[in-house]
Amino acid sequence: MLGPSHNAISTESPLAKNWAAGGPPLLWEMEAGAGYSAPAVASGRLIYFHRVGDAQTVDCLHPETGESHWRFSYPSEYKDRFGFNNGPRSSPVIDEERVFVIGPEGKLHCLNLATGRLLWRHPTSKEYNITNTYFGVGSTPLVEGDFLIVAVGAPGPGVVAYDKRTGKVRWKVEDDWAASYASPIPGVIHGSKRIFVFAGGDSRPPTGGLLSVNPLDGRIDFRFPWRAESYESVNAASPVVIGNRVFISTAYKKGGALLDIQPNGSAKLAWTTLQLRAHWCTPIHRDGYLYGFDGDGQNDTALVCLDLKDGHVVWRKQLEWRDEVERDGKMTTMSFGLMRGSLVWADGHFMALGEMGHLLWLDLSPDGCKVMARTWLFPARESFTLPVLSRGLLYVTQNKKGFLDQSKERLLCYDLRPTSPEPSGAKNGAAPQ
Numbered sequence: 299m300l301g302p303s304h305n306a307i308s309t310e311s312p313l314a315k316n317w318a319a320g321g322p323p324l325l326w327e328m329e330a331g332a333g334y335s336a337p338a339v340a341s342g343r344l345i346y347f348h349r350v351g352d353a354q355t356v357d358c359l360h361p362e363t364g365e366s367h368w369r370f371s372y373p374s375e376y377k378d379r380f381g382f383n384n385g386p387r388s389s390p391v392i393d394e395e396r397v398f399v400i401g402p403e404g405k406l407h408c409l410n411l412a413t414g415r416l417l418w419r420h421p422t423s424k425e426y427n428i429t430n431t432y433f434g435v436g437s438t439p440l441v442e443g444d445f446l447i448v449a450v451g452a453p454g455p456g457v458v459a460y461d462k463r464t465g466k467v468r469w470k471v472e473d474d475w476a477a478s479y480a481s482p483i484p485g486v487i488h489g490s491k492r493i494f495v496f497a498g499g500d501s502r503p504p505t506g507g508l509l510s511v512n513p514l515d516g517r518i519d520f521r522f523p524w525r526a527e528s529y530e531s532v533n534a535a536s537p538v539v540i541g542n543r544v545f546i547s548t549a550y551k552k553g554g555a556l557l558d559i560q561p562n563g564s565a566k567l568a569w570t571t572l573q574l575r576a577h578w579c580t581p582i583h584r585d586g587y588l589y590g591f592d593g594d595g596q597n598d599t600a601l602v603c604l605d606l607k608d609g610h611v612v613w614r615k616q617l618e619w620r621d622e623v624e625r626d627g628k629m630t631t632m633s634f635g636l637m638r639g640s641l642v643w644a645d646g647h648f649m650a651l652g653e654m655g656h657l658l659w660l661d662l663s664p665d666g667c668k669v670m671a672r673t674w675l676f677p678a679r680e681s682f683t684l685p686v687l688s689r690g691l692l693y694v695t696q697n698k699k700g701f702l703d704q705s706k707e708r709l710l711c712y713d714l715r716p717t718s719p720e721p722s723g724a725k726n727g728a729a730p731q
Contacts, residue, residue: 333385387436402434418465451477
């Protein structure tokens, strides 16, 4: 769910960064079911995974119009034990003519992209006797060569590689760390391909950490324990591969760690920090600096910049502003911020989606944080899902009903294709920072 580069860095360019009063133009929207899944876009198709009624549902749409091509559903009895919602947490993966989805119950499906026909499936939780999960299965699978790599987090096989064409199991990683909500990330370390799996979910006592895995045979190079001490905690932000180094981070008072990977495959700890406790937004590396959200909850989260050399904080910023809203028939002003937001880097700048549905363009550098543009797409909580960019279009999911306008859960498509040269200066209510 971090895009084809697996690091939330997009190659999309150019993109409109100054908007009219209402924000970027809305091309289309679709009423959505429950879940936190981001759409996947490739080969002229958009795949969206959500729960509609009592079925986990895969919709294939035209990415520019929202027109439906096909729908695949299967019955589901999953119930979130914390009461969030009962839809999927992981995102679909498109690979050539195939679509892969894994739902909150661990049911893995491979579908034909053109038709939605079922090609193969595995009920992973049943096959590997997985019973303990906080919020259901939430790690997005990874296609690496001929394999589909899934962090199942079973008591025994922690990671499983399937033949992406047939579904046959090709190798397993024998490890007892439970599955996290981070996704496996590929990297090339000292000239060799590796897969980094940041494990750590429901277990007593809480255990987890980073695994370095050879994608050819599942051999483990190293295990680096990194997990918060509290039972009700998870690892959710994915590893950040930076050359021959890997940065990992988690919330719940644990923080981050940078590892130097040695030529023999072992890992050496470079530094740790309590100043970048990533809850679920994977930090982004640009030009020797890490940018991300530090904090455990809505009210204690700040945007930070860390120097990659030693982990020291270059700056910390809690963005705040006031919006005029209508409540109970009266106009009033309310204070807002990004809270536990999401970041994407594209076209030379950072796009941020706030937890309450605000969209911002940010100029982030070691010199500080500047708001270039800001708009309010929808007044809805739990805007946890990373936005998706493809061919100048922006896809955003509204995961909860609007708390001011009662708007329904939706998948929305906005047009960020520039139509004329952009004027200089902040637009759309962006306040000086």
